[in-house]
Amino acid sequence: MIPHKSNGIWVDEREATTKQMGLQVTHCSVCGNVASQRNVAPRNFRYEVATYAHGPQASEFPGGSSAAPILYLDLTQDSDQRYALVTEDGWLVGYARVTVAGGTVRVSVEKTVEANVMRYRAWGMFPDVTTARMVDYENSLPFDQAVKGPGEHCVITLNMLTNYYQGGANEKFSDGLMAPGSGMSYQELYLQMLQMSEQSGE
Numbered sequence: 001m002i003p004h005k006s007n008g009i010w011v012d013e014r015e016a017t018t019k020q021m022g023l024q025v026t027h028c029s030v031c032g033n034v035a036s037q038r039n040v041a042p043r044n045f046r047y048e049v050a051t052y053a054h055g056p057q058a059s060e061f062p063g064g065s066s067a068a069p070i071l072y073l074d075l076t077q078d079s080d081q082r083y084a085l086v087t088e089d090g091w092l093v094g095y096a097r098v099t100v101a102g103g104t105v106r107v108s109v110e111k112t113v114e115a116n117v118m119r120y121r122a123w124g125m126f127p128d129v130t131t132a133r134m135v136d137y138e139n140s141l142p143f144d145q146a147v148k149g150p151g152e153h154c155v156i157t158l159n160m161l162t163n164y165y166q167g168g169a170n171e172k173f174s175d176g177l178m179a180p181g182s183g184m185s186y187q188e189l190y191l192q193m194l195q196m197s198e199q200s201g202e
């Protein structure tokens with residue numbers, strides 16, 4: 001088969017969205033069929049970026065050794081808190097809504113922008129920081145439903161892949177930002193987690 005002869009002119013075949021990268025093609029100068037194609041991402045679009053529920057690293061807690069960001073939860077008191085979902089390139093793209101009720105934990109994902117695409121969502125729950133780790137999609141606990149906790153406190157991790165746009169209601173994350181509904185900055189929330197874990201004698 002004789003290969004097509006590209007005319008070298010890239011034309012937009014499909015616009016990029018957060019769901020899918022854009023596609024450009026060249027056509028054959030002989031027969032007019034598509035000769036070559038390439039995926040294109042407009043400036044500020046990001047695809048499949050690792051994203052975590054932001055929190056202190058496990059290694060900041062007594063006995064913890066991994067760099068995994070974790071959330072340390074008190075299960076003796078009912079609570080309803082949003083934690084930041086942050087991409088590895090530092091953008092706030094949503095919230096992990098964590099509801100503690102009667103010793104159970106319910107985790108839901110909320111987006112800052114509807115167009116954000118969050119796939120391969122996974123969360124795990126552990127009795128302490130020494131066992132906490134990121135879980136993969138196949139081993140995730142269920143979202144949007146109460147899961148029984150391991151006792152008076154627990155550690156959770158949450159991760160996913162995100163397609164998003166750098167701008168609009170997505171913003172650069174800083175732990176000085178206020179955590180919605182808490183009246184505290186994320187930094188203060190994290191400090192509270194560290195203090196709780198010390199009081200629990202771990």
Ligand SMILES: [Zn+2]
Nearest residue numbers: 004028030031
């Ligand atoms: Zn051709």
